[in-house]
Amino acid sequence: MAIHSHVLLMAVFAVFVALVGGMLMRDAPREQVRAGATVFVSLIGVALVIGWLLYLLPL
Amino acid sequence: MATGSKPKPQIPARPARPLWLVYLVSWLVPGGGHLWLGRRQKGVAFLVALPLMFAVGLALEGRLFPFEWSEPLVALAAIADLGSGLPYLIARMLGLGAGLASAVTYEYGNAFVITAGLLNALVIIDAHDIALGRK
Numbered sequence: 727m728a729i730h731s732h733v734l735l736m737a738v739f740a741v742f743v744a745l746v747g748g749m750l751m752r753d754a755p756r757e758q759v760r761a762g763a764t765v766f767v768s769l770i771g772v773a774l775v776i777g778w779l780l781y782l783l784p785l
Numbered sequence: 786m787a788t789g790s791k792p793k794p795q796i797p798a799r800p801a802r803p804l805w806l807v808y809l810v811s812w813l814v815p816g817g818g819h820l821w822l823g824r825r826q827k828g829v830a831f832l833v834a835l836p837l838m839f840a841v842g843l844a845l846e847g848r849l850f851p852f853e854w855s856e857p858l859v860a861l862a863a864i865a866d867l868g869s870g871l872p873y874l875i876a877r878m879l880g881l882g883a884g885l886a887s888a889v890t891y892e893y894g895n896a897f898v899i900t901a902g903l904l905n906a907l908v909i910i911d912a913h914d915i916a917l918g919r920k
Contacts, residue, residue: 735845735893739900742838746904749827750911753920 740769804916811912813870815905818912831908836872839901843876847894848884862895868902 729735748762802821811818816831843849850862866882867873876882882898885891914920 729845730889732893735890738841739893739897742834742841742897743900743904745830745834746908749830750907755826 736773737770740766740773743769802916804913807912807916808909811909812868812905815870815872815901815908818909819915822912822915824915827911831905835869835901835905835908838897838904839869839872839876842894842897842899842901843881845890845894845897846885846888847882847891847896847898848886849873849876849882849898862899865899865902868905869898870905873902 744762744766747765748758751761752758807818807822810821814832815835816828819831820828849866850859852863853859884894
């Protein structure tokens, strides 16, 4: 597959997990969208925070 | 002393479909259990998302791990891979999922394939709850 961008792959991964997770966590469509969005933002946000923390660590 | 009638404990209704069959259908066809139980929206979403996630993982050079019990982490990954059901079996039959450890996307591919199987395990549990009338 031609995608080599780690950020893009992480986002695609987060989309899949958020879609399935959101649908599993709630039953009403509006709540599913909200739960999925929360999962997506959390995954991306935590990954970026951890990424920056690791970047600041001396090798 | 008041002798009001106590509420009877809730006895779960007998599921309309045999649970083992719900598990089997849910495992083999991601979302199939939900479709069978009348949850069309969820079923279609799982049916599209999980096999697609599995396929993307293979396209990213992810590996279908062997059941090597001497290597516990490899065996656990193999169990997680197996969770995808029919897509896993088809990929095995076609000889896919050899994995290319030198590929940049190898670890991502593994993450996609393993997570697809684990998410399908959660989908099976959700189908179980629906079959028992808890949802």
